[in-house]
Amino acid sequence: MELRPLQSSDAWLLHRWFNDQRVLEDLGAERIDFCVSMDSEHKIVERIISDSDKRFFIIHDLVGGKDIGEIGLDKIDRRNANAELQVIIGEVEYWGKGYGQDAVRTLLAYAFNQLNLHRIYLRVVEYNSRGVECYKACGFRVDGRFRQDHFHKGAYRDALHMSILREEFGE
């Protein structure tokens, strides 16, 4: 697996993944639109790549030669040296095979060793157990629980806040 920078021609990949109910299920009602058109996905990608506070990548499987997901840093705060990690494996048949962990570790190495960040944090819905386990395996710790954080499937659901510090990475 390798990470390559997100570019405008990748909009169709995001259009495919962010319209897949199975993928969105784990993200916890972050977007108000429940489906996104090709036109608006193009705008979203343009916004991401032109914003210096974001660094996003496509996860490319070297074995199958296929683009399988997206990972990146959002809200990069240069003064306090922190950022929020976001990741999806958009191709469902690649779930549960370690690609997510590999991508997260690769991005953490980039964030700590190249961008000189100090702390990477993320938000994960509590029912995304695959995600929580992946982040724990990569060294993230639970900072806290956001009680009744979002409305999904007819009720308010919790989300977890997790983070990893530079000195904890690779322990």
Next chain:
Amino acid sequence: MMLEGRQVRLRAVERVDLPTFVKWLNDPEVTQFLESSGPMSMEAEERWYAKLQAGEDKVYSIDTKEGKLIGNVGVMKIDWKDRRAVIGIMIGEKEHWDKGYGTDAIETLVRYLFEELNMHRIYLLADERNTRAIRCYEKVGFRKEGTFREDRFRDGSYRSDIQMSILQGEWDERGRSWEIGS
């Protein structure tokens, strides 16, 4: 996400859908009970689409499970304080009328509005002579709550509209809420 119903799937409107929409909007049989009164040009439809991208209203295309575009549904006048919205539907492909597609599309949209967007009340106006639509809304659980007497002029005469609504509690009573992991 594509919202999956039993017979249909709701997805974002794409630019390539517009000529089909124009075809429907110029069919008097399709638009006889709708608010928009044709004729509609492609240019006007493109302006509508551009406005849709920028605005608060939402429109979604209705595909059959085989991928055929048969209509669209809309969510208008979204009010986040009162947590209510107006919905509307058009099934443009007439051979798909009276086969449950409209009911399924409305049910799928209403489920999303109540169970994901946490809306409290969904309401709409239907032409009192549009029995197909009224029956379809009733099947989903909407109730008639009043008549707007002669509130619309169309084809040479005044028409009356029925206002219908469904509340979140009424939707929940039907026991349709899903559990996580299902």
